[in-house]
Amino acid sequence: MNKIDYKSAGVDINRGYEAVQKMKKYVESTYIKGVLGSIGGFGGMFELPKGYEEPVLVCGTDGVGTKLQLAFMTDRHESIGIDCVAMCVNDIACIGAKPLFFLDYIGTGVLEPNQVENIVKGISIGCKEAMCAIIGGETAEMPNFYKKGEYDLAGFSVGIVEKSKIITSDKLKQDNVLIGVSSSGIHSNGYSLVRKLCFDVQKLNVDTFISQLNKTLGEELLTPTKIYVRLIQNLINKFDINGIAHITGGGWIENIPRILSPDLKAVVTIKNHKISPIFNLLKEWGNLEDKDMYNTFNMGIGLVVAVDKSYADEVLKEIQKTDDAYIIGKVEKRNGEEEIEFI
Structure with a gap:
């Protein structure tokens, strides 16, 4: 009987390793003061900035929605990453918070390292514009769950604001x-x-x-x-x-x-x-x-x-x-x- 392993089931771990290596430079380019550790750990770490008397953390999460279909149709994925950041950080900024860090989730049927690299490149551009760091993320390869070449993308951001300065x-x-x-x-x-x-x-x-x-x-x-x-x-x-x-x-x-x-x-x-x-x-x-x-x-x-x-x-x-x-x-x-x- 032939061996039936993870790869034959549709998940190629080596593609995941390759994707991490390709995105690493973009992730690290967003690092700001407060980032602890590096990409690849079991959790992202960020040290709270000093100088706040009553610091309040403000969180926001969002996706890109069916605009993703335009990325699939054009095979252009960089700007979608910017969208994902924007939809999260703009919301928390409205409360008066300064974004600190961002995490992303990419779910796909077949992990394509070049595609993921371009998505994360866009995320890094957005994070640098928002003055926050990418401190973690997740890529999930789920065979037969998405059409070939398609994926879903979501993000999560945390910011900080002095309690007395919250905009309500x-x-x-x-x-x-x-x-x-x-x-x-x-x-x-x-x-x-x-x-x-x-x-x-x-x-x-x-x-x-x-x-x-x-x-x-x-x-x-x-x-x-x-x-x-x-x-x-x-x-x-x-x-x-x-x-x-x-x-x-x-x-x-x-x-x-x-x-x-x-x-x-x-x-x-x-x-x-x-x-x-x-x-x-x-x-x-x-x-x-x-x-x-x-x-x-x-x-x-x-x-x-x-x-x-x-x-x-x-x-x-x-x-x-x-x-x-x-x-x-x-x-x-x-x-x-x-x-x-x-x-």
């Missing part, structure tokens, strides 16, 4: 001004609808050149999510920020109200900011109404910052040193109305 809805007040900060595109949300409109309805492919975008459809759809950590850290060090909303799945309608207390509402306008061309195309291709769009996509605004009206212009000017930004609304008293009102 308690800080938001009536007449606060809402400042919208530009996105880099669709980011990592709404891709089930995006793929349906682009590939099923319009019958386009990833190599189709879209004149309104001045690039191919694949290039546009794979644009990585903007990482806002440096911007947020700069703002909270210079100003008293009352609320920050990361505009992800659910668009403006779901995410802006998340920073409001029950007695307040957001009054926003859709005419004060620049809408990325891709959103106009999606609206046309789907015959969608504004409410549909603002309840699904970020519409060109990836972050909303709430500040006191007395220094809103100063905050706006500070943001505009690095990002496009616009005053998109204000906070008002809520008397039974919807949490968000469009004007």
Whole structure:
């Protein structure tokens, strides 16, 4: 009888070793003060930074969703790694936390070392932009569980903030001004609808050149999510920020109200900011109404910052040193109305 081993069952341990060696340089390039140990241990270690009186750890986890299908279609995997980092660190940064470290999980049917290397390369780019370290991760090879060439990707990040400086809805007040900060595109949300409109309805492919975008459809759809950590850290060090909303799945309608207390509402306008061309195309291709769009996509605004009206212009000017930004609304008293009102 022939030997039936792990490799014959579909799991090649040597590919795993090769993948670790290929990703090692990217992981180590993210190391910052506080990292203990090195890649390959049974757990990642990070020493808490000194100088905090009441340090609070803030955690966030997320995946990339069906945007992964674009990576499979184009065989481009680097930007997906950036997305994975962004979706985690942007969330915890909204609470005022500075990201410390990041861990990733990659599950696949057949481990392809070059593919994993490119994913982790993107993760390292995202982590360096977020000023945090990769201290661990996991690659799981599960034969016949995923289609050939496909995988799933998820991440987990931990940050730190002084307890007295946590940004909560308690800080938001009536007449606060809402400042919208530009996105880099669709980011990592709404891709089930995006793929349906682009590939099923319009019958386009990833190599189709879209004149309104001045690039191919694949290039546009794979644009990585903007990482806002440096911007947020700069703002909270210079100003008293009352609320920050990361505009992800659910668009403006779901995410802006998340920073409001029950007695307040957001009054926003859709005419004060620049809408990325891709959103106009999606609206046309789907015959969608504004409410549909603002309840699904970020519409060109990836972050909303709430500040006191007395220094809103100063905050706006500070943001505009690095990002496009616009005053998109204000906070008002809520008397039974919807949490968000469009004007």
